[in-house]
Amino acid sequence: MSAPTSSHAYGIGLIALIIGMSATVVFYTSFYLPESLAKPSVSESILNPEEEFVIKIVPGAVIEGNQNYVPNQADVLLSVNNLVTWQNDDDTAHTVTPDHRTTDSYSGDFGSNGVLKPGDTYEFLFTEPQEVPYHCQPHPWMKGKIIVEVSRF
Known part of the structure; x- marks a missing residue:
């Protein structure tokens, strides 16, 4: 049993x-x-840079061969001017789209969310050194590049 x-x-x-x-x-x-x-720990000087860096999308940027992002290659320094703003001064909508997916470990994915209508701005805080080539999605001849470097001061 x-x-x-x-x-x-x-x-x-x-x-x-x-x-x-x-x-x-x-x-x-x-x-x-x-x-x-x-989010990773980032120094206050990088989170609150001394100044803002402005890139203008100039009037007539939509026409191939014209200037578009001014400056179209920007060198920015962490803690100095790593808060970058794109300002659309053109009368056509544009984008700020990375050529390849780009992520900042603090700020997230780089690139405007949709189009920037005339008068709109797009702002991004870079917190680490990197090179970011970008373009306008509907106007692929519009190209720019951001080079973010560590401040030597």
């Missing part, structure tokens, strides 16, 4: 399993997930 099995043992095992899974979910959502999604 076989020994009877106790349903209490199964109940205790099930309770232990539920408690263990609950503890795992609490740890994951309370400690691991926020830590993994946190």
